[in-house]
Amino acid sequence: MNDFISKIMMRKSEPILDNEIPNDILQNVFKCALTAPVHKNLRNWHFYYFSGKKRDELGQLISPKKEFYSNNLQFESDLKKFNSKFYNSPAYLICVLKVDNNHAVPVTEQYVTIGAVIQQIIISTELLGYACYWRTGKWCVNNDLREFLNLSLHDSIVGFISLGSKLNRTPRKTVVDQKDFFSIV
Template identity: 30%
Template sequence: MDALELLHNRRSVPADQLDDPAPTDADLDAILRAGVAAADHDGLQPWRFLIIRGEARASLGEVFAQALRARAPESDDAAVAKQRAKPSRSPLVLAVAARVDPDNERVPAIEQVLSAGAALNQMQLAANALGYGAIWLTGPNAHDGQVAEALGLDFDDRLVGFLYLGTPRTEQPPRERPDPARFVTEWTGARAYESL
């Protein structure tokens, strides 16, 4: 697949439209290799990739359900059941976290988190290149200490998201993207300094 065509036309696939087969072990290896090729200031390799598949998805669903009960005790059974079902929507989930060293003097924490986000994005694109569908999801679970602890993350680690992976049941329609000119300014110098 042409790289630019992939970058311009990529689409996410809703998690509940991702079916078996999940990426094969060889394809998963290729996906993870794309992750560790992410931009990485000072070579810190600040990444953690957790593979969640099979029965482990139900366990993660239980973690999500308990986390909701703790976050919002007033939640009704339907809301809790919805959380419980989330990871099992797709055959494979990658939880992607930044392993943050908050004391690094050259690479601030935000840059370490950005590298983990770049790794997740690389893995989504690699999955697409291999013919799989994927979607990057966060929601409150990605920012919940109880979820982080259940995943075995350290105190300073930051979950950047869950990458749901599988084979798309349906083809996503193309999405019109904005004109990049809306976000672009030709910078020609700092006016404040020019007027000095």
């Protein structure tokens, strides 16, 4: 089997990452991302890279805030959970879709396109010997972050990609049977 195919088939998201990806490798990941298919050449997305002190500032910006909790125990629990996830990565790439409701490309296809760009980032990161983890959820609906990034009302944070080197590569546990999802007609 081709080495690239084998690497893609064994790819697994790694939630705990170590050292930052060197800048020259990171630039190659970004170049690969730009090869994703786009409809009508609409590239209405932007990615924000945070590492080092900027990553720490990002963590402070999106972490749970005590003033929004009536229960101190719940706040402490949520903060501990956040810290255990957020600080397991040396860098983050925040993925933003600048939704264009007036473009000929339907909004659903705009989301598909940024998904394709993200997949290029994930695959190229992996093939270049590094690892990543795509996070969504509460982090993506943070008003402080939206304001910090100066996002418009229609802009959508579609994910955080953790980027770094692998600490302990765990083997892929399950292999999905392609016959469950693909039919040759």
